[in-house]
Amino acid sequence: MNNFKVGEGQTLIIRSARPVHSGGYNCETDTGGMSDVVQLDVSFNFVILQVPSSVHEGDSLSLRCHCKPEIEGNRTIFYKNGEIIKSSARDSVLDLGIADENDAGLYECKKSIYFSGEAEVFVTELFTVPQIKINPHPVIEGDHMTITCDTKLSPHRETTELQFAFYRNGHNVQGFSSSNQYGVPSAQLEDSGNYTCEVQTPSGSVRKRSRRSYIWVQGIRNTVFNSITLETINIANTNETTATNHPFPFIRVIVSLLSICLITAALVFCHRDRICLLLCSRHRRAVSESSNTGNDEYELYYNLNH
Template sequence: FSTSLCLSLTFSLSLSLYLSLYLSLSLFLSFFEYESVSLSCEVQGNSTGWRVVRNTSRGNLSDCDTDWGKQQGSSCIVSLKPSDSGVYWCESGSGEHSNAVNITVHAGAVILESPALPVTEGDSVTLRCRYQGTPSDLTAVFYKDGSLIRTETTGEMTIPAVSKSDEGLYNSSAHDLFLSLLLSLSLSSDISLPASLSVSPDRSQFFKYESVSLSCEVQGNSTGWRVVRNPERGNHTECNTDWGTPQGSSCIVSLISSDSGVYWCESGSGEHSNAVNITVPAGAVILESPVLPVTGGDSVTLRCRYQGTPSDLTAVFYKDGSLIRTETTGEMTIPAVSKSDEGLYKCYNSEGESPESWMTVTVLSMSLSSTISSVVHVSTQHHLQCCPCLSSTISSVVHVSLQHHL
């Protein structure tokens, strides 16, 4: 993301079908009213037919250039107002989806800026409380774990070299107006969101009439969390409206083709989990692959399944359009996945072809010496509140990932 320090800012946001780690997150982004944002669909190969779609907080599902935004190829330029707050993603003519991104537009005068792209451990990270008027850099007081860190007359706090010791609860409470930032610094694929959506069985493709359990796994009290979705055709709705059976913070769905779409967890206060794409094809062949990112070094099995009998027909597997192998058992195992295994997979058998599914692989390699390497998974979570001298209250949440290299 690029930002300028003048009052009228331009932000560039990419929604990518072929996801790098940070774009596989559901990013919670805050903007001033009347700022401009560019939403771009980054597609490997031909981007023809891809468009930016949104579901606003008012429940309206529509394409760019209908009553909002200006279409430019597979991108959309939007001059933002509060009614533009909502969930945005890319969609193809055949119903494929990218990751989803949550955008919040504040009518108020203050937002919190933080790095939008992944930062590396050891890098310098700056957090800024910004006022839309003049001056934009009001004094802010920052605390960590209840202890005063510093007062910054510039309204920004810099962590010169982010490390594990920076883990903690950050806040500022000197004035009436506050903004909160959830800064998730992660050294693995598991970004510390307020909640995560799990899918059982763990796959993204399902036959018609199969049952799937969607569960909101919440840190702390799960009361008020619910499963919501944006189907390919329809509006933003929650479980138990005209689909699904709620069970606590979970939802059981008996699937039909119209249930294909983007699913996530949402709290009563508007917090979100990660988002997942679920596909229910009309055909009789699916590819079973993990719906969530897999960790480098793990064993992963892809299965080409036929809905009839026998279900395990000989299958041909493809990655990114190229033949990988033929398996008489109908399944293909990658003993230890690596970043090179990330890609778009599909399969064929005598009964037909599966839809394509993207498999994300997150790998953390740490070279400890010239002869020793190791993989380490650590996660840290920071909560920050910054408070300039104003008199109303706004909240903004942004998610950032941290990659660790020694």
């Protein structure tokens, strides 16, 4: 208690509690592990409201209006933030069920109209609101896309098991499981959309959903055009930056030009059918015009000689 040793063994029993026994208690194992501190308050009041020392979302929460035996039979009234929430002639326990953040507040209980006790209840967040994280970013058509549902457990409940589910445009794409990741082996354009994820405890007593996150799967052609733009910008700035930041500025310029050539070749390969049709069409038109011109010259020559 308060860093003083007060007993040994797994259980500490206080036979007749007094205010002097109030303080912070914790225990230590033979291996040196130390527990969290639990606060004990011993009061001389006729009525006290007993509440759990620590409450997390999803815990079962009950408050007890404890009093001296001589006034036990009186009516018990419970208040929250100054408003009556329960009145009973027999029951001295207020059962709030599964705790959530709305249960936090200042509680008070009264026995008849003469004695009362109060206590404040704090509900600790069990885990944070999840967030969507995407890898890689940006996503290009054909990439292995991995979406992670990221959340953090309360330090005092790190062993709590959580379940995760994923949604695209409001439709479930992966049901609740212990995995916080959703993977797409080869992302396609139709995999674009608004993604959300949901986290819950196995019993479903605590459930939270992330904000919507739009994920755009870029097509390969868009990526090629973006690459050309970036390379053009890099070359435009080469004269100003590479001479001072790179020991071989001309090598960098050559590499950039080769990159543009390779990208251009890739575009030509992708559109080779259209290019061939265009060239053939122009060739036919040129041949046709040449043939018509030849006929006109022959007719003119024939008329002049006859």
